Amino acid sequence: MKIIVMSDSHNNYFSIEKVVKNFHGDLYIHLGDGERELNQICTKYPDKQFIHVTGNCDFASLSQDEILFCPDDKNCIFAVHGHKYGVKSSIEPLKKIARKKGANILLYGHTHARFNEYDDGLYTMNPGSISCPRDGNPPSFGIIDITPKGIVTRIIDL
Template identity: 50%
Template sequence: MRIVVISDTHGNSFALENVIMRNTDADWIIHLGDGEHELDNFILSHQKLAPKIIHVAGNCDFDSLSEDFFILPAMEHKIFATHGHLYGVGGSLERLKSLALTNGCDIILFGHTHVRYQSYENGLYILNPGSASIPRDGLKPSFGHIDITPEGDVITNIVNV
């Protein structure tokens, strides 16, 4: 199973389309917020991909009706996905870790900081794909992949847009 994770496109329709169209074979495409407008427009023009796209609202997705997090079963794993602004990700990931564990999740996805991050800590796979349009870490714009093997192994990766 392959899951593509994108975040913080902030109006950059080109970056969003570039990532998704390069990864149409993914099982899921998750957008972690701050890009709902261009994501909605993309979905309207690419209806066949719509069923595999999931997203949450970010702090810049004004008037959004989307949830601030979701939980997604992925084979024998469970994903906790959020933008992160409501959970203090700029200072600490402890609240996210606690919420994930409380909900039986072992994969955490978040955005908001525009800084790439991937880690495996105490049984939790944690991934922030960075920003696909406005990185704040001095690196190129990026997105993430999660691959779950048939044996249940989880591999996270961050890729330049």
């Protein structure tokens, strides 16, 4: 299974479309601050599967703040935007919550800075911002490949 992970598009429809159009995924996850343009993408690409959480700039959203789901019988993903978990200060509390929920993959956004690590059984990824990064890197998104042999996570420059 290939999962494409995006975050913080902030009204940049074209950045999301570029990823959806050029990178095949079995599932696309948006980690918030881009619900309006993601809704347009969902309408344009009804054959694609999208999951998203609400971000602090997704005003009047009815979407969930967090999602916990298992894409297969071995792995569980915990996805949040991150603003309610203090991720700009530290991700350690969020990692503890993810582990407590039984997740082995943690996805978050909000900081506009990419992060990708494996630590003691937990894959943690912030794909950075797909439109306005704050870490000196180009806009980016993440890819998670889940295979019978294991998990590979990577961040791709847009």
